[in-house]
Amino acid sequence: MDLDESYVDDRRERANEPLYIPPIAAEPTTSINLAQTLFQPSEFDESLEDQLAQSISSCDRRHPLVSTEIPNVFPHRYDKNFLILTSAGKPIYAMKDGDGTIAYMGVIHTIMNYFKLKEDQDLRCIENGDVRFAFLDREPIVLVAYSARGETSNELFSQLDFLHSYLLSSLSERQLSKIFSKRQNFDLRNFLESTDFENLDEICSLLCERLYPDALLGALRSLSMKKSHRAQLHEAMSQQLTKEKDLPRGTLLYGLIVAPENKLCSVLRPKGHTLHTTDLHLLFCLIFHRFQNLDDSQELWVPICFPKFNANGFLYGYIKFLPKCNSILVLISAQKDAFFNLKSFADHLIKDISSNGLLEEIHKAKGFKISDIPAPLVHHFIYKSKKHVQYVMPELELHSDTEPEQLIELERKFMTYYQQIHNSVVRDDGLAFNKSCLNFIRWDSDAIEPSEEPIAMLGLGWITPKFELYLICNNGVDDKHVIFESAKRIISWCRKHESRLFVNEGAIF
Amino acid sequence: MNSSVTSIKLVLLGEAAVGKSSIVLRFVSNDFSENKEPTIGAAFLTQRVNIGEQTVKFEIWDTAGQERFASLAPMYYRNAQAALVVYDITKPQSFIKARHWVKELHEQASKGIVIALVGNKLDMIENGGERKVAKEEAEKLAEEEGLLFFETSAKSGENVNEVFLGIGEKIPIKKPGEQANEQSGLRITDDQRVDLTNSVNGPVRSAGCNC
Numbered sequence: 001m002d003l004d005e006s007y008v009d010d011r012r013e014r015a016n017e018p019l020y021i022p023p024i025a026a027e028p029t030t031s032i033n034l035a036q037t038l039f040q041p042s043e044f045d046e047s048l049e050d051q052l053a054q055s056i057s058s059c060d061r062r063h064p065l066v067s068t069e070i071p072n073v074f075p076h077r078y079d080k081n082f083l084i085l086t087s088a089g090k091p092i093y094a095m096k097d098g099d100g101t102i103a104y105m106g107v108i109h110t111i112m113n114y115f116k117l118k119e120d121q122d123l124r125c126i127e128n129g130d131v132r133f134a135f136l137d138r139e140p141i142v143l144v145a146y147s148a149r150g151e152t153s154n155e156l157f158s159q160l161d162f163l164h165s166y167l168l169s170s171l172s173e174r175q176l177s178k179i180f181s182k183r184q185n186f187d188l189r190n191f192l193e194s195t196d197f198e199n200l201d202e203i204c205s206l207l208c209e210r211l212y213p214d215a216l217l218g219a220l221r222s223l224s225m226k227k228s229h230r231a232q233l234h235e236a237m238s239q240q241l242t243k244e245k246d247l248p249r250g251t252l253l254y255g256l257i258v259a260p261e262n263k264l265c266s267v268l269r270p271k272g273h274t275l276h277t278t279d280l281h282l283l284f285c286l287i288f289h290r291f292q293n294l295d296d297s298q299e300l301w302v303p304i305c306f307p308k309f310n311a312n313g314f315l316y317g318y319i320k321f322l323p324k325c326n327s328i329l330v331l332i333s334a335q336k337d338a339f340f341n342l343k344s345f346a347d348h349l350i351k352d353i354s355s356n357g358l359l360e361e362i363h364k365a366k367g368f369k370i371s372d373i374p375a376p377l378v379h380h381f382i383y384k385s386k387k388h389v390q391y392v393m394p395e396l397e398l399h400s401d402t403e404p405e406q407l408i409e410l411e412r413k414f415m416t417y418y419q420q421i422h423n424s425v426v427r428d429d430g431l432a433f434n435k436s437c438l439n440f441i442r443w444d445s446d447a448i449e450p451s452e453e454p455i456a457m458l459g460l461g462w463i464t465p466k467f468e469l470y471l472i473c474n475n476g477v478d479d480k481h482v483i484f485e486s487a488k489r490i491i492s493w494c495r496k497h498e499s500r501l502f503v504n505e506g507a508i509f
Numbered sequence: 510m511n512s513s514v515t516s517i518k519l520v521l522l523g524e525a526a527v528g529k530s531s532i533v534l535r536f537v538s539n540d541f542s543e544n545k546e547p548t549i550g551a552a553f554l555t556q557r558v559n560i561g562e563q564t565v566k567f568e569i570w571d572t573a574g575q576e577r578f579a580s581l582a583p584m585y586y587r588n589a590q591a592a593l594v595v596y597d598i599t600k601p602q603s604f605i606k607a608r609h610w611v612k613e614l615h616e617q618a619s620k621g622i623v624i625a626l627v628g629n630k631l632d633m634i635e636n637g638g639e640r641k642v643a644k645e646e647a648e649k650l651a652e653e654e655g656l657l658f659f660e661t662s663a664k665s666g667e668n669v670n671e672v673f674l675g676i677g678e679k680i681p682i683k684k685p686g687e688q689a690n691e692q693s694g695l696r697i698t699d700d701q702r703v704d705l706t707n708s709v710n711g712p713v714r715s716a717g718c719n720c
Contacts, residue, residue, distance in 0.1 A: 191577075193525075193576075193577060194547065195546075286549075290546060290549055295538070297537055297538065297554055297555075298552045298553065298554050299552065299553045299554075300549070300550055300551070300552050300553070301550050301552075302549050302551075303578070303581065339553065343553070
């Protein structure tokens, strides 16, 4: 792969000796409390001045390539795989090397059963050096993750649960148990369709290759848009629901507008009910992979099982691509013949919100840039509002001619930083060390060639009962005081613009 | 101005990957895309065409061919006035499936349903591919079961519009007796549906006479 110099930060890795930072370096080198942070003297030396200058210039729109300043300190190719098999040991799916891994399925099956019989408990996790195996037994399906990425067991379990949930969303628990109660050694591959394998591939690639913190944080990404516009949108939804006399009560369970990149734009929901985040992740994945090429002449009627809502039954989704804004309207019902009722609701709603220009407003909502926030030396961040179960992050600023491989490279690098920052503030079971917890994490490496900058990357993870903040600094920044101040500014900025950044209540009926 | 628009509810059935969505895409948007993704669930589309003096609005259910969704099919053909049973002329298996669909429609769908048997992917033969379903065999089935029969190519567009026009002409748009009523302003709606149960036995006049 021949990459353009300007985007790639791993020049060193292409030298004969690939740069490899032992995972120990990825663990927090410093763990300090608030007081220490506040009183740490800020040494304003020359290198910092340079960094500052760089940071300022990076805010300049003529130089949008801030990302090039962030080096990749992680090994290039992570060894990671997901395997899915039946409880009888028959292979269903492998993320990579399908043929090669089939041989191991029998071994895995034997080991798991050994623990069940001998120890009378389920095998959950095996660690060997940097490598970790995680096992999830969801009779009649068994899922195994193998990773050398340094994820916590909990993170691997939640990834496996996501894959399992996908299978349920496609087949439903009832159908699965029906199949396997008849024949335990059923080969599920014969029952799954090509689209299932494609969807599994896509989910695995989201989990392993992309900047997809949704699963890690258990939150949805929200679309930033003007408070008044979102309010109008919700008002239009509520109004339409009261106007629609032909729509019997209970037909519509849930309505959503989803903007590109799976950003939640608005929600219509019954009082006191919300859908589980995992269910929405699955729905968004389906929309993202399957229906991106829709044009506005078609409307879809799709049966989908929401495993966290009801793993045994199917709900039906009316899916329509909205003209003028690349977004998708989803209306969910429990009745399989409700299509025309929902279609009429959708037609009127769309007519309404396109006549008053709201569709264009959705299209215009472009998110925000890191330079919109007065947070010096911060390169990128993720802010999760726990109340909303949603997160926001600045748009990646990319050159127009960025190749898809370069984008993936960049996203994977960001995601690895965030995973490690996240893991530095949570225990292996996924809970935070404390109700409130703040930690700096640092990645260091000398420059291999004198002409290059040494790597000195600083990250911050901050968890409180109200929010979670994860941030990555520009390379070479080491002033924790400045970073802490920037972190506080990001938080107050996010809070100030809360109603713009997050979908609050939605339209409730 | 159209005096009335008649809706025809139409459903597409057939094995996965025979080109159902491509036929609809050709008919509705006059477009084609290689490697179209499989349909999940079902897609609903509409298209208006003029047949003679009459404007017909096709309300099309493009169903998923995947076996898993087969149990949902009755929901789509239950009230349909027309069905396209599609197979791939290079895949004998898809023709067997087509026979099953024709049988099921005759047993389960409404009595007067107009069925068109459609052998798709004609372009593959023209480009040197091997035909696996003989035209005679399909014609024979069509004759026995009283189906319209077409061979089409969604890729080149060949014969696609003819299928829909053929269906539009075969479905009795209106009985002469109703004309008077409509002209005097009764029972005219923008979304009038053809009442099959009444019109099957009545005098059938295809196209025209909408003066």
